[in-house]
Amino acid sequence: MTLHRTRRVKCDEGKPECQRCIKFGITCDGYAIPPAAPPKRTGTQLILPKKESQSTPASSTIAHIARLFGGAGSLDEVDGQCFRLYLEETATQIHSVFPSALWERLIPQISEAEPFVRHAIIAIGALAKQSKSEARRKRLGDASQASDYQHALKQYDRSLRGMRDAIADGQHDLRKALVACLLVFCFENMLGNQLSAAKHAESGLMLLYQWTTGNNVLGEAWETQKVWEDHLFEDLLEAFNALDLQILLFIDNRSPTIHSRMKESQNRIISTMPQIFYTLTQARQYWNLIMTRNYHFNKSMQGIDMSKIQEQRDDTPWEDSANLQTGELLLSDSKDRPSTLKEEHIRYRIDIDKWTLASTRLFAQLAAGSDEREKVGAAILQVQAKVNHIMLSGAFFTTETAYDTFFREFKAIVTLSETILPYILSTYEGAAPRFHFDIGIVAAxxxxxxRCRDYEVRSRAIELLFEANIREGVWDALSVAHMGRWIRDIEMEGLDAGDQISEEKRAFLSAVNVDLAHKRAIVGATQRTKDGPKQRKALLTW
Structure with missing residues (x-):
């Protein structure tokens, strides 16, 4: 029999509800007497919107840690340079537009006590240093050097060995395991190893899922040491919400049952959404809940035979490539579905409309203000809201021409992205691709x-992807730019710009095998012709 332990969280005494307790998906003892014999809760515990807290300024934390590791007796000159580069530049660039205490302060603070974290920071900093040097060499026309890259790999190897030792030392500390997963996810994505990054992200998500549902993992209880402050665990959980979204939009081996449970738990919290948002942080936190819920809904409908999919994934000519199969990609298996699911998707689109209404006044104030970062942040959320309308509806489309009803949304996504991209590019000095932890505009x-068949609008979108050359987690702009252009060119065979594309000529991506490290992909697309599905295949390189 599995034991489900009550996980008690210190009450923050917020009104009308304790935000910390809501975040963890349990009810604290700080309020009115609960009803007698409440039903036992076995669902997942979620990352929920939290209050904005007054924390130590990032600059003072950076100065403290830089002093700590800047001395001759701590790190050598090369390691010290890489560590400082992470503190002063990379940590800010990783989270892009939305500030994150986790990357800027908490992970550096953890590195004071955890050597594996320190080695990972140095490794990430070394990759950033190599990227800056490469950009400078390209401008000057100098020959490429690999010393920083090799140093990054050396430090990463030391970090991996330290992670294994830290997690296997008998303490079985959950937060150490979660921090390790985050650091590996970042480093592997910066290298272009999408598959390895996705596997580690999913491992961390499953650890967290099993912990929040009260299940023992590997036969042992995962602890959460008291020396780790509550706010650290909350920020870790928030980061894993972002990882959840990455996996939902990429390689996801989780069962439909897990997707359904996550969806149901998130529905409970979304129902508490206020009618008006007063800060961008609040709007974003509720939006992240809505967005991940929507994708869990889409995934729960797929009904994929994962054992068969795994066999197909293993059939690849490239080692460690990300191999996504037919039916696995979102919107690649669209079909007529039961009326109950259609009604559910309408409720979720109504949630998007409620969120949009709650954000209207805030976004108008931000647009009239002078804070460019918040303006761009609001624009990113608006882009994602429009994408979610399309993704929810697209799961029920049985023709490609049905997407034409979203022309206005497609155009708005591109227009907003044209205001977002210059700001993002202005904050980075290294060589492409620029790495961001969170999903932003690449998938959009x-x-x-x-999916947009207006030649001008879709071409603007593809050009933006080429111009951006950013990597948002597992989503690489340059690779999907080539895929988008390939699909457009297939559909335009024998046509001129502006010509109507018939249903028979329209294609959708049905399979893809990406090897970012070697800048290549095998792509497959399907066209629904009168004679049946027509398969197209190509090797793309860049």
Missing amino acids: LYLVGS
């Missing part, structure tokens, strides 16, 4: 490039 622009 790919959706326009592949």
Whole structure:
């Protein structure tokens, strides 16, 4: 029999509800007497919107840690340079537009006590240093050097060995395991190893899922040491919400049952959404809940035979490539579905409308203000809201021409992205691709490039992806730019710009095998012709 332990969280005494307790999905003892014999809760515990807290300024934390590791007796000159580069530049660039205490302060603070974290920071900093040097060499026309890259790999190897030792030392500390997963996810994505990054992200998500549902993992209880402050665990959980979204939009081996449970738990919290948002942080936290819920809904409908999919994934000519099969990609298996699911998707679109209404006044104030970062942040959320309308509806489309009803949304996504991208590019000095931890606009622009059949709008989207050359987690702009252009060119065979594309000529991506490290992909697309499905295949390189 599995024991489900009550996980008690210190009450923050917020009104009308304790935000910390809501975040963890349990009810604290700080309020009115609960009803007698409440039903036992076995669902998942979620990352929920939390209050904005007054924390130590990032600059003072950076100065403290830089002093700590800047001395001759701590790190050598090369390691010290890489560590400082992470503190002063990379940590800010990783989270892009939305500030994150986790990357800027908490992970550096953890590195004071955890050597594996320190080695990972140095490794990430070394990759950033190599990227800056490469950009400078390209401008000057100098020959490429690999010393920083090799140093990054050396430090990463030391970090991996330290992670294994830290997690296997008998303490079985959950937060150490979660921090390790985050650091591996970042480093592997910066290298272009999408498959390895996705596997580690999913491992961390499953650890967290099993912990929040009260299940023992590997036969042992995962602890949460008191020396780790509550706010650290909350920020870790928030980061894993972002990872959840990455996996939902990529390689996801989780069962439909898990997707359904996550969806149900998130529905409970979304129902508490206020009618008006007063800060961008609040709007974003509720939006992240809505967005991940929507994708869990889409995934729960797929009904994929994972054992068969795994066999197909293993059939690849490239080692460690990300191999996504037919039916696994979102919107690649669209079909007529039961009326109950259609009604559910309408409720979720109504949630998007409620969120949009709650954000209207805030976004108008931000647009009239002078804070460019918040303006761009609001624009990113608006892009994602429009994408979610399309993704929810697209799961029920049985024709490609049905997407034409979203022309206005496609155009708005591109227009907003044209205001977002210059700001993002202005904050980075290294060589492409620029790495961001969170999903931003890359997936949105790919959706326009592949599903919008207005030649001008889709071409603008594809051009933006080429111009951006950013990597948002596992989503690489340059690779999907090539995919979007390939699909457009297939559909335009024998046509001129502006010609109507018939249903028979329209194609959708049905399979893809990506090897970012070697800048290549095998792509498959399907066209629904009168004679049945027509399969197209190509090797793309860049």
